[in-house]
Amino acid sequence: MSKGIVTRLRLSSLRLRLVVVFALVALTAAVAASGIAYWLNREAVLTRTQDGALNDFRQEMQNRAATLPLRPTQEDLRRTAELMATGSANYQVLLLGERDAGKPIVGASDPDDFTLADVPRSLREAVDTERPVTEANPYPYHLFWQRTERNGTPYLVGGTRIDGGGPAGYMFKSLAAEKADLNSLAWSLGIATALAVAGSVLLAQVAATTVLRPVHRLGEAAKQLGEGKLDTRLRVTGADELADLTRTFNSAAESLQKKVADMSAREESSRRFVADMSHELRTPLTALTAVTEVLEDEQDSLDPMIAPAVALVVSETRRLNDLVENLMEVTRFDAGTARLVLDEVDIADQITACIDARAWLDAVDLDAERGIVAPLDPRRLDVILANLIGNALKHGGSPVRVSVRTEDDELVIAVRDHGPGIPEEVLPHVFDRFYKASASRPRSEGSGLGLSIAMENALIHGGSITAANSVGEDGAVDGAVFVLRLPLDASGITREVQTRSSQGEVEEA
Known part of the structure; x- marks a missing residue:
């Protein structure tokens, strides 16, 4: 993933969160409303159909089945069942009587569609159960119903028995039409839910744009302010x-x-x-x-x-x-008037000349290959070397070793001593101006500017200096190491260089 894509995703994360929250709220509300509406409509549709069919069946049982003889024939049962099934409720009827005691006979309006096997056993047992007649229960037999399913189609099965040993009757009504209506309602509610979610996403986009536009403007203004454009101001609109x-x-x-x-x-x-x-x-x-x-x-x-x-x-x-x-040198750096005067410098010769001019030949070991040449400012390089080597001789311990190597198009010069090292609390401040490690020696020979000037001269070359302690094999500190890194090709730095030493930054003017 490219940096631009990552940036766009990061910038749009708040917008994405707003859209997701709006969508989730809308989805939850729509699903809840649709679920409640579906449940209410389902109960209303099924209850209306069920009550209509059962009431019609009860009435038919009282009007037709109750007129049958005590011992009806199968033909009597079939004919009566057909008459009962011709009503407006559109259900099948099955009548169960007895030719003789213990010899049941069945008459069905449509034996191919509804048989005794389609009646659940629990429903038959409830219908056949005779209950004591009391003031609260004037009838020994009641009407019972149950919803079943056959081959994926829902049905309503109801049954009751005629008092006084009359036949039992069962009705079998298909609920396929109601199921189709409810499926259609579910699809409609699902579409409405999807439209509500889509609408909420659009509203979220509009709301996010309205809210995030001022936030984006504030972010851009803060960025400009951070870049130094202190005259950046925003137009105030509204009162929120x-x-x-x-x-x-x-x-x-x-x-x-x-x-x-x-x-x-x-x-x-x-x-x-x-x-x-x-x-x-x-x-x-x-x-x-x-x-x-x-x-x-x-x-x-x-x-x-x-x-x-x-x-x-x-x-x-x-x-x-x-x-x-x-x-004077520091003020030139601060004023941005310090300039590089580049020349082809043989590094080994330059270090030797620096050491010789200060009579340090006996105290310094030089490990440098001949022939390493780089375009540098000889005077400024001499200032850097003099400060680093002089600091090692003054505060470190002999012998002081200067090593030179090249590494990844960089010139690396390490100055190491064998003294007590630099205290950990001092390391972050060794390049600060006028900083001295010991507050008890404010009038020491140094001015506290040497290492700071060395760092400024390294920065103006496009390089840097780092300070650290050298650790021996036994884990003890064995002197300090200052490492100077300069580009081997500094020929492009030919104009005035602006430095901000307080922040350790360098810019080409």
């Missing part, structure tokens, strides 16, 4: 809850735009202040640096009481000069 939600969104967007504008103004002011301050400090620092260089040259001839103070001034002046340079 969605209109209140739209007003709340507009109010929140306006408040957010104002706060972001205020923060941007303050950030720009702070950035300008740092840049101006750093620029203004460079002139006196240049003079101080010249003086300290002279004092350093004459340090051996100075009074021993003054020499320590002179050494302190020289070291602090250099530290202040490095801090100002770092601040």
